[in-house]
Amino acid sequence: MARAWALKSRPEGTPVADNFQLLESPDAPIGDGEFRISNSWLSVDPYMRGRMNDVKSYAPPFGIGEPMTGGAVGEVTESNNAEYPVGCKVLHMEGWRDNVVADGKAPEGGMQPVKLPELGVPDQHWLSILGMPGGTAWFGLLKVAHAKEGEVVFVSAAAGAVGSTVTQIAKAKGMTVIGSAGGAEKCAWVKEIGADACIDYKAGPVLPQLRGALNELGKTGVDVYFDNVGGEHFDAALACSNERARFAICGMIDVYNDQKPQSMQYLTMIIGLRIKIEGFLYPDFAAQVPEFNADMAKMIQAGQIQGRETAMETLEKAPDAFIGLFSGANTGKMLVKL
């Protein structure tokens, strides 16, 4: 029996369990040139919230009653395709389900299944530090914001999949890092992975804490802001910018569920400080993935970057894992282990 999660209804605000339904169908047989991937790890990511709305965006919305998609790692368990023999492990985009029949070609708007290179890292790292979240961190920090050795980087959601990778890359490259995370335990972990300071946004307003952290570190301001959350963090980063600061805007999880206006007090700083703000998406950097993989593998092997995952077990838990992203239930990358 093949099982896959679909939307039962479109979430309004924060998604709830009742928005999802588990579809069951007999396992499809594999045809000529086809093979079956049995998934072992599924990714749930904040960007999926956008695809649950029925609006035009950079990716089409998920259909109601149709299996959702997302990053997954699995193993080939049946095969009529010599390129993908039984036992071969692949990274692909047919997540939210336990198994899928594939033909090795890229589905419309999707990507071809990629055989995992032998780097001696745990499989699930291909969904975290070596996958989309890791690439988002690396491209945003180095190719969008052009962060350089000696600069001050402020990163929100620093205990999340992307933010924790930003923190570690920045430290490996000789930058000063101030993170922000929710709760003392997460903040302690963010400092453990190298951040020079970490603000607890649940303990009080961001701006005075950010000013305090800069003072304690003897820094005048922020050179690079890596934004995963928007709202209050974005505004505080504007208020504390150095001249010619660069903002890489990767996500605004604060406002994905709640489209009410953001109250911004410091946008005028953009002018006098000549701040540059740029949005970006991981797929835009597809051509540079090999450069990212090579640099990241080097840092992992040198012990400069560690992957950390929060995994919920069994397919049944996929919606819980996804919903947990919005309350900060994860430290590091949120995954589902089948």
Next chain:
Amino acid sequence: MARAWALKSRPEGTPVADNFQLLESPDAPIGDGEFRISNSWLSVDPYMRGRMNDVKSYAPPFGIGEPMTGGAVGEVTESNNAEYPVGCKVLHMEGWRDNVVADGKAPEGGMQPVKLPELGVPDQHWLSILGMPGGTAWFGLLKVAHAKEGEVVFVSAAAGAVGSTVTQIAKAKGMTVIGSAGGAEKCAWVKEIGADACIDYKAGPVLPQLRGALNELGKTGVDVYFDNVGGEHFDAALACSNERARFAICGMIDVYNDQKPQSMQYLTMIIGLRIKIEGFLYPDFAAQVPEFNADMAKMIQAGQIQGRETAMETLEKAPDAFIGLFSGANTGKMLVKL
């Protein structure tokens, strides 16, 4: 008798006449190497509002009871300096007064008096289309936003000194232009100088009008937004952006007097559309002023760009002219004619 305007007190919110005082002192004699400039035109500009607050910014605040500074054009009427003989006309930064003794050197943080080149244009153009506002328009549109032929440009305060120049440069370079201005009369003028459409922001909310203008012109969205006002215009531009739109942020006159937070509903568009937002200041482009002057003079001589000024007469009127900027009392560049 030499007269100069100073701040009597720092404005709170919109400046009022009582914030200003006219200082009088006997004309200073000119010493060795010095010369007297008698001003004929003074510039008042929105950026001066920032210098009236007692806060660190890109320029130091005006002192209380000290002559303010700003762009001015004048004529040398006494001289002990062969470089600046009697009758020579100069552009300089000792505005807000009727005459000044200069030595031809740049004051701290200021600029050297520049002798007006012979381009056959009215003197006051050096404070408008060939001066700081014109340069701000040219650099922002072409060097910050990299606007190209065939693109759609949205410009706020399109009847103002900078915005009306943006409009005309963009049309001369083959772009489609949607302006925004306050009132039917200003909108008519913005169309007269070439805009394909002009929104009257006093007649209703900006966003539906911008969407309507794009529809009528058969355009999908905005490629370049030139921001002079911030707030609602900025948010509407985000909502109507094309992919990879560029925003040149030059001013936010909507919020200079009133530091209450701006309510922004569409900041998340930055991510999916990969919008690039950049603040800039005219002085950053000092090295490229000759390139700007040459290109602008060519467009003026070809009749593609016309300067328009709103001038108030006599030095007494300088504060009124300045205060009028915030209620839109000017069409084109606001000046004071002595």
